[in-house]
Amino acid sequence: MLEKDRQELRRALEAALLQAQAEGKLPAFSPPAFVLETPKEKEHGDLATNLALVSAGPARMAPRQVAEILREYLEQQPAVQELVGRIEIAGPGFINLFAREGWLARLFRAIETEGDRYGHSRADKPLRILLEYVSANPVGPMVVVNARAAAVGDCLANLYAALGHQVEREYYVNDAGHQADLFAASLNARYLQLAGRDVPFPEDGYPGEYVKEIAAEFLRSHPELVDLPEQERLAFFKIHGVDRMVELQQQELARFGVRFDRWFRERDLHRSGAVEDTLAYLRAQGALYDREGAVWFASTRWGDDKDRVVVKSDGSYTYLAADIAYHRDKYQRGYDRVIDIWGPDHHGYIGRMRAAVAALGYNPASFEVILLQLVTLLKDGQPVRMSKRAGEFVTLDELLDEVGKDAARFFFLMRSPSAHLDFDLDLARQQSEQNPVYYVQYAHARIASLFRQAEAAGVSLPRAAEVDAELLTEAEEVDLARKLAAFPEEVKLAGERQEPHRLTRYAMEVASLYHSFYAHHRILGSEPRLQAARLYLSHATRVVLRNCLTLLGVSAPEKM
RNA sequence: GCGCCUAUAGCUCAGGGGACAGAGCGCCGGCCUCCGGAGCCGGGUGCGCAGGUUCGAAUCCUGCUAGGCGCACCA
Incomplete structure (x- = not known):
């Protein structure tokens, strides 16, 4: 139907x-x-x-x-x-x-008319949605959990758009905080060491090899930094080192097929005075108070467990202060819904952020957090320890080298966001030929091949109106057609419930039904009217598979 | 201690209060004159425990058990 x-x-x-x-x-x-x-x-x-x-x-x-x-x-x-x-x-x-009778003919006509928009719909109330995800600190390469967030966020954004909402994808760059200072200090030490100076590496610094590589780049492009006073050199690295790291992150994500509409810099919030303005606003609302030399946000008044410090007693802002200013900025841009994807370690943060949204005068129900559970990477049957501080992690680049973009994205989207994900690298590599993603892609490539064969035999795809869909009465044909008809319903559910894994499962089901149909029934060379109907069913399957894979961010190959 | 998440097949996981609980992987056995065998067909075991709500519970509620995570003037 x-x-x-x-x-x-x-x-x-x-x-x-x-x-x-x-x-x-x-x-x-x-x-x-x-x-x-x-x-x-x-x-x-x-x-x-x-x-x-x-x-x-x-x-x-x-x-x-x-x-x-x-x-x-x-x-x-x-x-x-x-x-x-x-x-x-x-x-x-x-x-x-x-x-x-006749519903299948209408399905074919709908697929013909809508083409790559089949499965999309128009929301009753189109919303302006801001989706923020990944937002990793600019102090190292993308790691596996960031990759999962990238895959999930990208797919959700695709889904919202397919449902008729206006969605923007945003990445928040924490380039103004303590971590950025540590990164600058690490870069500074590596730079000087490479220049032949005997300087110690900061105790809390980032030990990764990539820090040395970036330091080497700067030594080549800016050898004069050696003679700068320490403070100036650190300031330089905090800006340009972080910027370089952001560039590298952008390249990594681009390789993963993920792009953002906006890279929002925390630095800009401080520069523009947005943090001060926001605190002043909250102060005027009576939402702040002073205690023990610090400034507190009375978040308990909006349901938080305890009040939170926004200005420390040494006069510096907490991370929360900047984050409130950031979310105020989002709301001032006029979105109907503000959605963040966070790691599970941030769940204690939701209450204070929602309180902040309410204190700022916005509807706290419009602020939504999707908690994405962590990824455990298995190698040789053992969990791979992933710690940026220890300098040991598997980067997105390494993952892409091992399993490729399509398999990685598909795997990240096979589980519910709220479910922990076990990602066995060896298994993913060894069994790549039996990966579900290949199974799905193979169905698509097979149909493409079918149409190449048909073309060579002088048979072309008929118009939907010319097809006698009533000839498709075999169980495999009807089952497949029913599944294709359910695609828009699936897209709707996946989007509304924020469950992209529905799409991977659906894609596997469609592929399975097509393979079964294909194995049981001859398409080319059957009676011409039946051949036309089966060709159209194949074409319709191709459209649905392609549209589904596109939403997932996975390619739909013509050949494999 | 308080709070959140999780517990379903050997493994990893889907299951929107409904009609006999599903998929992938793994394992066993069949299928290539013929559109791509990266395929098809067949084979089996399970809702952590105990109560409750309901015409009906894997799903909702309570308690228990076992895992994971969070409770900063860190980010």
């Missing part, structure tokens, strides 16, 4: 309930929440609803009796008469709808 049919039938169900109540066949109660979905078993129809089940309680009637009454009124609905061939009541009281 097509997605727009589902929407219409949903309204028809609501109308049927209201009419039954108006005519006294059902008692008055407010319409309950119900689902109208594509059932798992095709014996349960093309769409199934639990409306009678959930109405039974408030109606104080037996579910099947409610279902019978609803069926009577459903049959009078124009949408039902147009789209539904048969209504069954089954099990405890499900109402199962079977599509009328």
